[in-house]
Amino acid sequence: MTTVRLLRPLAAAVILAAGLAACVSTTQQGATGIKRQQLMLLSSSQVDAMAVESYNGELSKAREKKALNTDKANLERIRRIADRLVPQVATFRSDAVSWQWEVNLETRDELNAYCAPGGKIMFFTGIITKLKLTDDEIAAIMGHEIAHALREHGRERMSQAYAQSAGIGIIGAVTGMSQGTGELVKTAVQVGLTLPHSRGQESEADIMGLELLARAGYNPNAAVTLWQKMGEATGNTSGSFTSTHPGSAQRIRDLQAAIPKVMPLYEAAKRNPPAARAIVPRT
Template sequence: MNVKHLAKASGLALILALGLAACTTTTQQGATGVSRQQLLLVSSSEVEAMAAQSYQEELTKATSKRALNTDKANLERIRQIADRLIPQVGTFRSDALAWRWEVNLETRDELNAYCAPGGKIMFFTGIINKLKLTDDEIAAIMGHEIAHALREHGRERVSQAYAQNAGLSLVGALTGMSQGTSTLLQQAAQIGLTLPNGRGQESEADIIGLELLARAGYNPNASVTLWQKMAAATGNSSGSFLSTHPGNAQRINDLQAAIPKVMPLYQQARRSPAPSRAIVPRT
């Protein structure tokens, strides 16, 4: 093997070694036992900073359209639900209790909601009004979205994109080309934070979200009725809420199989409801 090929092979081996060293899991298993090693090459702080900037841009845009937090009744609904869900995140990761949580509502017809890294939640009025959601069903959506943030799925996607770009950059450098790390990270963020969640990520968010809503005293069966409503509204396709996989039918089957695990948590929460107090800032 000549020196050039040796350097290339050594560089690729180094990327592989760094990738293996960066494999960890972001959450505790909880009652439902979700556990998977994740590739996390970029820091939480970097991803949260990028997500916070994007979230603020969304708020500014909605404000300019006079579409931010104008539906006061539904805004208070989702904030009260968040006040019950957020205290449960410590089951999966205690540091998330200290996140600067924020919940806002945009007047927009899309069937969509999300929780950005670091606890920035946005609901669109379309998903509440068009699906005629109950509080339990809103909690099912919010729990799912919070679960994405707890598992740092956005950070995971950025890391995957970064690893791929870094590998390509290293090959290029060894053949005479180069590219800066900051450029790689920026490109990875643009890809990773806009890509839909993968099948495994969606399934994890479904199950962790199910446990969150049960611990908060919301009926776990609402996760099933939510997806039944979503299937009816979208013709059994995905709609704009979440990704196209797993399909609605598979989601419902998986949730129904997991409900018995969390039903005792729901029953316990109903017997001993937590004191009501504001967790999310009111503005």
């Protein structure tokens, strides 16, 4: 019993030391100053590989249903917007410009969109057509989702789940933890692959996305009108795109507070429009 009591704090110390060594900030600060340290125990290549596999699986399912990229007009809209937004990612991390970016559109009623690790973007037609989105509002959504990928929020969530399971595993090794508990640990890691973003991550993506769209010459105020529309459409209740996001009222207040920081970038982009680069392949 004495040995176990001694090993428990030792195990905790080992986990803490490993966690501190793996704390980084995945992006430069930009004008909005996001610099939070993140726990990253898994490599980007590991997470990107899993993301590509998952994304390709989603494309295959949509293709089988004849629902992939069938709305040609809106497909070209979102790809054109991406061509303006993606060059701006260099502000936060230079390597992201050379990611294998991809933008696709699934005919689906959900109010949803996402950007998987490594730059794999998916929009559902429902969010565009039901909310009658302008190009600026589409850019607000896309900037937000790109920010999640730049900050590697998915990798961060998976690392947190991995840290928890590793801690339980070490303690289990010295306490005789049951096999059943070990299976729970494995489940926790699997859940870590699909956990929704935390509210803190969502707020980061809001503010960084705001800067991306301003630098690309899209009106930052569109982020506010977007969430006003979203609140009206969902009644401020949980939905696929809003389930883990801060409430619309709080989100709008936070965005309004941040807009003055990025308005000079927008005004500069209006005076000298940034060149759009054909980064997203047309297939």
